[in-house]
Amino acid sequence: MxxxxxxxxxxxxxxxxxxQVPGLINDYSQRVEAHLLESREGLKGFEATARRFFNGDLQALVRHYRSSDDPVFNSDANSIDSLLIRNRQFEREWQILQGPWLERTWHVLVRADSQLREETLNGYSYQILxxxxxxxxxxxxxxxxxxxxxxxxxxxxxxxxxxxxxxxxxxxx
Structure with a gap:
């Protein structure tokens, strides 16, 4: 007995x-989407400047800032570059999360961005879907x-x- x-x-x-697995995957996807939208919002002003002066090429804007002797422009170039890198990271994560369920699951459980996964786990509340x-x-x-x-x-x-x-x-x- x-x-x-x-x-x-x-x-x-x-x-x-x-x-818990589908809820965790859903929470991770929502977190990636939120970060992606925030990174896009952070780049909007720089994209407008790049469209106006460099035919939309953000890398040309960064190169222009780096070529300046002004330390403020050099600092801004580093800031824009880090925003671009972060945005590409979120775009890759988002694209992977649009794939088939098995690929999404494997990615979130094994290959997910460690910082995003940690954020998701810290904010995760157990649920029964x-x-x-x-x-x-x-x-x-x-x-x-x-x-x-x-x-x-x-x-x-x-x-x-x-x-x-x-x-x-x-x-x-």
Whole structure:
């Protein structure tokens, strides 16, 4: 009986962990989008200047600022350059998050920007989504966790017992 409750507890834990995956991916996507919109907003004034004087080429604007002897312009060139680098990073993240669900999931769980993932995890509030993908993730994680743990415990028991089976008690009949 205890073993059945332990299985049920393990399955429930796997289910609750699994339903968090779509919520985490959604929160990460929203954070990337917010940062992307903010970086675009930060570049708007410089883009207007680049359109006006350099046919929209921001790199030409940066080169022009760098070629100046004025330390203020040099400092602004560094600021614009860092804004551009950050914007490209968010654009790449956003493009990846528009791909298929498996690619998005793999990216967020394994290859995501560490700073953005940390921000997402710090601000994440656990939730139970009743969306189909959340249920699929939950059931998949629950079954996989239950299968792995029970298989591991059976393997350990088999190794400890030396591959012997316990004798089966005779029936009362």
């Amino acid at each position: 205890f073993r059945s409750y332990l299985r049920l507890l393990l399955f429930t834990f796997g289910l609750l962990v699994g339903v 009743l969306a189909p993908e959340a249920l699929a993730w939950g059931l998949s994680c629950a079954l996989l966790l239950a299968l792995l743990v029970e298989s591991l415990l059976l393997l350990i028991g088999w190794v400890v017992l030396g591959g012997r089976r316990k004798p089966v008690a005779e029936s009362w009949r």
